[in-house]
Amino acid sequence: MANGFRARNLAIVGLGLMGGSLALAMRDHADCISGVDRDERARRYALERGMVDCASADLHQAVNGADVVVLAAPVRVIVEMLQMRIGSYLRSNTLVIDIGSTKQDIVDAMANLPIGVNAVGGHPMTGKENGGIEESDLSLYRGRPFVLCPSRRTTPAARLHAVAFVETLGALPIEMDAERHDQIVAGISHLPYLLSATLVATIAKQARDDSAYWELAAGGFRDTSRLAASDVTMMGDILSTNTQAVATLLAQFRMQLAMLETLLIAGDDHQLGESLQPIRQARKEWARDYDSRR
């Protein structure tokens, strides 16, 4: 991307799949990349492969010299870093951006950073089934939506700077406020995870008395249950920072389910079909658009 974005000192806090892939994508757009992680193995991995120029367990030292800081950690770790330790070490005009999966708690914490720090909440809509820096992928962000949520520390210049950063990753910046973001991901990501986990819990309970449930389960079950295999610590972190929006979506889901169940039990085949047809149509249209964007 020829948008002129360049970091002198880019600090990436958290050397996992997301931070590692970000380092690879920014390699040619930063004079120096510092990686921060408590895990010595992750630091050594990043250093040995030239993903970073230096690596340290010391957050303060790394962000002290940076003009761009990316917080690539779980949501509650990011919030804690923003609240407790990082503000006084950041230089004025530093761009701080994060990649946490929920945004309200994070932009609230950003609001209390020192004036002069340019902080923007971020959420790239990408990932992989397995995490860890070993899974890093140069093209993880490419062509994927990257939501940007303003905080009270987002100046107009910081917004433009953040958009240029996202474009440099090859991602597609989409700006929206944190509340709207959190409602949307509750629907498209956290609700599907809970449904998937609950489906598996339901079948596992039945299968205690009859293992044929597992033996006969096939492709439809596989797809619907896949998210249940997500990392539990990560999902717990995400759900617990988005409880209200998730509860609202669950209420909506229950209402829709009750409507379909009522038609089913009443034996109203015609109306059941009339309800299911536009659902099918909506899924097919979305899938066609989604595939064409990839």
Place this chain on the structure above:
Amino acid sequence: MANGFRARNLAIVGLGLMGGSLALAMRDHADCISGVDRDERARRYALERGMVDCASADLHQAVNGADVVVLAAPVRVIVEMLQMRIGSYLRSNTLVIDIGSTKQDIVDAMANLPIGVNAVGGHPMTGKENGGIEESDLSLYRGRPFVLCPSRRTTPAARLHAVAFVETLGALPIEMDAERHDQIVAGISHLPYLLSATLVATIAKQARDDSAYWELAAGGFRDTSRLAASDVTMMGDILSTNTQAVATLLAQFRMQLAMLETLLIAGDDHQLGESLQPIRQARKEWARDYDSRR
């Protein structure tokens, strides 16, 4: 399979994906295959490709001369055929087997066939996203479980005959009674479909006010929502012949969901993690077994 199964006159009623694939798999194990379908295009397709030796719209004529009859139609069509028209045309000792997705209504209808007809309910756990005889696949049944449910017209000899037929297809026969079958598929197939459809309905409702729901939805949503794109007529047929079992599973699902939601809203991260971890483990173990069987 060298189990000695051979049909003289095999009648396949219904020339869609399932019936067409069955014709291909039985091609070398039957002296003559007759196809029955009301759709002239499907009949011509099957004839032109040599999948069947003759094709007709006349059910009675085709089953009249058959020693093996396979009913490859939607559940309610199969039930109607068994109840209304087929019995008096079947010869004594004919093996009648079906491939409908629910079994109780079908084996109940089989019970009223004339004494001397050997009828067994069947459900192969296989399929494809798109139906139609053009999608027929020689290996569709190969290595897949094929449930066999006895009816009041299943003699011990008919059981063995049905098992040999299933093995000739390359499928894995699993015998169980119809009630148990219908409970299991309610859990592993019909519940996942309803969850998937309800998820899409929930998101579609939100997206009426904010199209960013569709824009940001990604891989997790894609997998969880895939079943919502299933054929509505087919799913309506299946659900309406398994209402009681589906309602029971839905009640179980709601209970499990309420448990997880209670922990979430209470902010009990520890217990939520403790509940989600064995779910994750169960999904991972099942997926490993499932993949190793394929």
